[in-house]
Amino acid sequence: MDILLIFRRLVDDSGLLGLFTHWQSVVMIAIACLLLYLAIVKEFEPLLLLGIAFGMLLANLPGSGLMHNEFYQTTPIDYNRVLHDGGLLDILYLGVKLGVYPCLIFLGIGAMTDFGPMLARPSSMLLGAAAQLGIYGAFLLARATGMFNGPEAAAISIIGGADGPTAIYSATRLAPHLLGPIAVAAYSYMALIPLIQPPIMRVLTTKKERQIVMKQARTVSRTEKIIFPIAVTIFCSLLLPSVAPLIGCLMLGNLFRECGVVERLSETAQNALINIVTIFLSVTVGATSVGYLAGPDGVTNIGFLSAKTGGIIVLGLLAFGIATVGGVLFGKLMCLVTRGKVNPLIGSAGVSAVPMAARVSQDVGNKYNPRNYLLMHAMGPNVAGVIGSAIAAGFMLAVFA
Amino acid sequence: MIGIALINQANINPSTREAIMLSVLGMGIVFGVLLMIIVVIKLISLLSGAINGKEPAAVPAAAPVVSRISEGMIPAAGSSGDIALYDTSDEDAALVMAIVADELKAPLNELRFISIREKR
Numbered sequence: 175m176d177i178l179l180i181f182r183r184l185v186d187d188s189g190l191l192g193l194f195t196h197w198q199s200v201v202m203i204a205i206a207c208l209l210l211y212l213a214i215v216k217e218f219e220p221l222l223l224l225g226i227a228f229g230m231l232l233a234n235l236p237g238s239g240l241m242h243n244e245f246y247q248t249t250p251i252d253y254n255r256v257l258h259d260g261g262l263l264d265i266l267y268l269g270v271k272l273g274v275y276p277c278l279i280f281l282g283i284g285a286m287t288d289f290g291p292m293l294a295r296p297s298s299m300l301l302g303a304a305a306q307l308g309i310y311g312a313f314l315l316a317r318a319t320g321m322f323n324g325p326e327a328a329a330i331s332i333i334g335g336a337d338g339p340t341a342i343y344s345a346t347r348l349a350p351h352l353l354g355p356i357a358v359a360a361y362s363y364m365a366l367i368p369l370i371q372p373p374i375m376r377v378l379t380t381k382k383e384r385q386i387v388m389k390q391a392r393t394v395s396r397t398e399k400i401i402f403p404i405a406v407t408i409f410c411s412l413l414l415p416s417v418a419p420l421i422g423c424l425m426l427g428n429l430f431r432e433c434g435v436v437e438r439l440s441e442t443a444q445n446a447l448i449n450i451v452t453i454f455l456s457v458t459v460g461a462t463s464v465g466y467l468a469g470p471d472g473v474t475n476i477g478f479l480s481a482k483t484g485g486i487i488v489l490g491l492l493a494f495g496i497a498t499v500g501g502v503l504f505g506k507l508m509c510l511v512t513r514g515k516v517n518p519l520i521g522s523a524g525v526s527a528v529p530m531a532a533r534v535s536q537d538v539g540n541k542y543n544p545r546n547y548l549l550m551h552a553m554g555p556n557v558a559g560v561i562g563s564a565i566a567a568g569f570m571l572a573v574f575a
Numbered sequence: 576m577i578g579i580a581l582i583n584q585a586n587i588n589p590s591t592r593e594a595i596m597l598s599v600l601g602m603g604i605v606f607g608v609l610l611m612i613i614v615v616i617k618l619i620s621l622l623s624g625a626i627n628g629k630e631p632a633a634v635p636a637a638a639p640v641v642s643r644i645s646e647g648m649i650p651a652a653g654s655s656g657d658i659a660l661y662d663t664s665d666e667d668a669a670l671v672m673a674i675v676a677d678e679l680k681a682p683l684n685e686l687r688f689i690s691i692r693e694k695r
Contacts, residue, residue, distance in 0.1 A: 293620070296613040303602075303609040310598035317594045324587050327594075393689070397623040398616075405615050413608060545685065558609065565608050569601045574587075 192236020198465025206231035218365035225456025233461035276339035282448025284427025291553040294391035302558025304504030305524025308334030308497025328570040334493030335563025336525035354463030359490035386517040417568025523552035526559035659690035
């Protein structure tokens with residue numbers, strides 16, 4: 175037995191050599207550790223960021239063989255090869271690639287969402303529409319940079335919807351090679367909403383507007399809550415078929431919740447199912463963010479560490495800002511039209527980050543009038559934003575996919 | 576038709592003008608669809624009203640907590656109306672209201688609770 179040979183083979187097989195060969199892997203491991211720090215210590219969207227960061231860490235460990243991003247570089251994708259030679263994350267990634275996980279996440283979100291505030295005040299849906307300005311603003315900016323083609327710009331723009339599953343769903347169809355940076359940007363900025371939105375809200379509104387107390391909305395009957403998801407599914411899917419998987423799952427989850435006859439399914443959708451899918455989704459999306467990516471021909475391809483990633487990070491921040499501006503300005507318009515009955519602060523909740531954006535409206539409003547409780551009023555535009563961003567994404571898919 | 580023509584024109588690299596037109600069209604579609612959903616919601620509300628009669632809330636009225644205050648007792652100043660409890664004991668309701676008041680840093684008698692329902 176040649177001990178030296180065995181030792182040599184062990185050294186060759188280890189990932190340590192890979193760290194020296196590809197410096198990008200070392201940088202990506204550092205970035206993954208930074209994101210883990212943000213998730214655990216700073217609690218930035220930990221439910222998703224933790225998985226994303228750990229997936230990133232796993233995929234960038236040379237020789238781990240858990241994820242082979244190069245398998246997905248070919249057109250069409252050789253799924254036989256993925257199933258035969260793929261690692262654990264390759265197999266789990268199929269759920270992302272085929273658009274299964276974002277839809278299942280939407281099922282859970284639907285089961286957790288109470289559309290009551292929106293049904294009680296349907297006009298609040300317009301605020302959810304106005305906040306989609308972030309999507310189209312980011313699209314224009316992305317095109318203006320000249321760094322991104324149409325489908326890439328469209329995929330990046332969905333970050334402005336502040337809706338992680340929709341951003342991931344769109345990215346897998348429009349620009350799968352940008353999935354990692356888009357997901358990281360979307361979830362990072364969603365966590366930063368309490369920091370991004372308040373300054374914009376304060377700049378765009380007067381103190382008097384921020385102090386407006388809104389009247390309590392009417393009570394919504396159970397019948398309305400049951401008919402709503404069915405009607406919206408039929409209506410939206412007929413109008414924009416590309417959005418049917420997302421809206422369909424969102425509304426099915428909501429129907430589970432509201433119909434009252436499938437408590438077990440509702441419970442599962444809003445707890446076990448969404449938690450399991452979140453683990454799979456976050457880890458595999460993180461695993462697509464690799465610093466060094468061997469192309470199908472063995473040549474190094476563009477990985478996470480590129481100028482495009484920097485562009486996506488900047489555009490994502492601008493998209494959130496523009497979305498907030500759109501929502502608040504429309505809120506001001508509604509305030510004007512209703513002669514001061516609508517507090518413009520609820521407009522910022524039109525970005526779909528549920529319920530964080532609504533909480534921000536509540537906090538800012540409460541700061542200027544301690545007896546003002548905007549939370550339930552802000553939930554209307556907030557859940558409308560989920561539908562609005564899905565429609566905006568459906569439009570982008572219809573145009574570019 | 577304009578939209579279809581625009582979509583057909585939109586190649587992989589739309590010009591700035593095409594991108595602006597797509598954005599305007601996209602925003603228009605989002606507003607249009609959500610406006611139509613508002614109409615659908617109004618219709619649902621009317622339909623629901625017809626099904627349930629004039630009462631918009633389909634939930635059965637439960638015995639309100641405040642009304643259970645025995646005669647002779649004076650409700651706290653500024654008490655904000657009745658509350659409906661569904662599958663919730665008085666003790667649990669009191670606990671929930673106290674927690675909410677504490678979280679919101681607001682006096683309990685300045686908050687208005689509509690109903691409390693146990694989630695299963």
